[in-house]
Amino acid sequence: MVLGQDLYVENRLLMKKGSVITARIITLLKNRHVHDVFIQTRIVETDLNAEQDGLLGVKLHEKTVVNSETENSLFLQALGELSTEIRYGHVLKSMDDILFIRNLFQRYMENSHYRKLLNTLKDYDTYTYMHAIDVFTLCTLFAKKEGIQNLEHCALGFLFHDIGKLKIPLAILKKEGRLSPSEFEVMQKHTQFGYDLLCDLGLVSIAYLAKSHHERIDGSGYPDGLEESDIPREVFILQLIDIYSALTLNRPYKREVGAAEAMAIIYKEKHLLDEKLLARFVDFIGIYPRNSIVLLSDGSHALVDNVNNMYPLLPIVRRLDTNKVFRLPFDFQLKVVKLISYYVETPEKLFQKFSEYLINGEINLMEKYYRQLMDQYTFAECFTKIYIPIYQIFEVIEQQLVMEDVRLKVVRLTLKELLNNMLLQLRSETRKNDAILFIVDQDLRTNIFIQLLEGLFYAKEINPFLLDISTSKEELLNIADYCEASAICVFCNECLDLHGTTRKLEQYHIPPEKLESFVFSFAGASHKEVNLKDKLQKYKAVTKLITT
Structure with missing residues (x-):
């Protein structure tokens, strides 16, 4: 069976239309006191226009909304989509919280400027x-739990924290893929833009939330x-939930991740955030990342062994006293009540696992x-930290002949595909x-x-x-002019003779036998340490200042 209509429980979207209904899901629904659902049925396609009312039992029409209620209706619709379990x-399991957040939003929308x-x-x-609705909702409810003063005033700042993005070009906001450094510089300006915009509206007292959330x-x-002592508690809350929302929502340039994975990613940056606040936020949501040590409701301790993104409140855990592994029950008779600690997988550990699974041919992992x-x-x-180091490992494996040829070829092709996709x-x-x-x-081009x-x-x-070594001097200089090149790097046995030209070009000469060691010299470098022109100085051949 397939769900024929979005299923809401306690005013929250539990399952989307089109979800397959299995026996396990039926058990879950019964435990949530859901006794009936709409399922999809086949409709014989005759003259659908003529027989539509008879087949479906109701005349289809677009829902209309009274103008004065539009914003509130859209808010509730957005909240229904965002607040999935x-x-x-x-x-948002409590009706009091739902009414609190709804009524607060309604009061804001009575102001025509805010609306x-x-x-x-x-x-x-x-x-x-x-994202604004999402951050507003989670921040306001978490700040309420944290006892933040003047909450209703701060909540408006949560809602408008990203309003400065109105001045960021859509080409950057909607770009698929990572932003370049220069594009990121433009994106960073949204914090100041937001501050200025809110000040212009007379909201000086909350404009700092737009400015300081990064x-x-x-x-x-x-x-x-700003450093720790300069940052108010409500900004720490906003920083944290801004990241969580961005990770778990589908963005133009990156797929969304599950809530448990998002918590794990945030924990890798815990040194940049308020770590105690982060632990309380994990308890507030109730979704715990893999490798968490948690307290169960029966007083025992367990390790979160695995988390299914579709049922993140019901992880598979390993009891620390008995080493027994089991999934938490659907009826919540036993549940996680508190985070005790979390083990962070460092980038070094991630690289170790990436290289191990690559070499073993376990592609999915x-x-x-x-x-x-x-x-x-x-x-x-x-x-510097992924591709070059993995090729260093691969070179050693090839030289020591510790892998059979077939597997060696598969690993080589997999690596090549990853690198080619990155270059594209x-x-x-x-x-x-x-x-x-x-x-x-010619043989070096690939x-x-x-x-x-x-x-x-x-x-x-x-x-x-x-460019191929056979390219004529005239053509090479024309290309240099066309693309406004500042340098030439020659990967052949001899330098180029560019005497008699008027073009100022730095020339670097890296013989083919030194190419590998030159590339490997960048292994492990941080972004700031990658200074290509400084590294090339060792191979500087000629600086052309010659005029005809």
């Missing part, structure tokens, strides 16, 4: 609007680099850890501020180390153009 866990501002945001970018406890955030690794790093660091993304999405010409022999070097240049916003 797989994201909200135990939140117009929110409608403008909804029309400009649907995702940002949904600050971090260690001073590494923006725009002001390899891809899982690869995605988690990619989330840890900048574009440049994806090369960088070529199409990265803004280039400079260019360099790569002069290579060399893996040339490709790794290409990726490093792209990641640092330098566009590498590959």
Whole structure:
């Protein structure tokens, strides 16, 4: 059977239309006191227009909403979509909380300026609007639990925390894939834009929430680099839930992740947030990441062994006293009541698992850890901390002949596919501020180390153009002029003779036998440590200042 209509329980969306209804789900529904649901049935397609009313028993029409109730209706609709159990866990289970958040929103919408501002945001970018509703709801209820003073005033700041994105170009807001460094600089301005906009509306007292929600406890955030003592408690709440919402909502440039996985990702950045507040937020939602040590309602302790994203409130746990592994029951007679501690999988551990599963040919697990690794790093660091190190490992495996040829070929092809996909993304999405010409022999054009070097240049916003060594001097200089290249890097046995030209070009010469060691020299470097032109100075051949 297939669910024929969205199923709401306690004013929250429990299952989406089209979900397959299994025996296990029926048990779950019974435990939630759901006694009947609508299921899809086949309709014989005759003259549907003529027989529609008779077949369905009701005339279909679009729902109309009285104008004065539009905003509230849209809010409740958005809340129904957002507050699924797989994201909200135990939140909004209480009718008192539902009424509190609804009535608060209604009061805000009685102000025509607030209403117009929110409608403008909804029309400009649907995702940002949904994110605003999501953050407003979770922040307000969590802040209420935390005893934040002047809550109704702060909640308006939660709602409008991203209002500055109205001044960010849609091409950046809706871009698929990561933002380039220059695009990210533009995106960062939304905090100041939001502050200015709220001040213009007379909301000076809450404008700091728009400005400071990307600050971090260690001073590494923006725009002001505030540290712990400068950041109010309500901002810490907003920072945390802003991240949680962004991770668990489907964004234009990144797939959403499950709530448990989101908590695990946030924990990797716990040094940037209020760690005690984070633990209380996990308890507030009631969804615990894998590797959590938790207290169960019977007083025992357990390790969260696995979490199904569809049933995150019912993880598989391992009792620490008996080592027994079981799923928490559907009737919640036994449940998790508190987080005791959480073990963070560091990037180093993630890389270890990624490389292990890659070499063992366990592609699904390899891809899982690869995605988690990619989330840890900048574009440049994806090369210095993932691709280059994995190729170093692969080189050792090839040299020591510890893997059979068939598996070796599979690993090589898998690595090549990952790298090619990354290069395609960088070529199409990265803004280039400079260019360099790569002069290579024909047999080096698809060399893996040339490709790794290409990726490093792209990641640092330098566009590498590959040219064959047979390219004439005149054609090479024309291309250099066309792409406004500042340098030439020659990967052949001899340098180029460019005497007699008027073009100022730095020339670097890296013989093919030194290419591998040059690329490997970037292994493990942080984004700031990747300075390509400094590294190239060792291979500087000629600086052309010659005029005809």
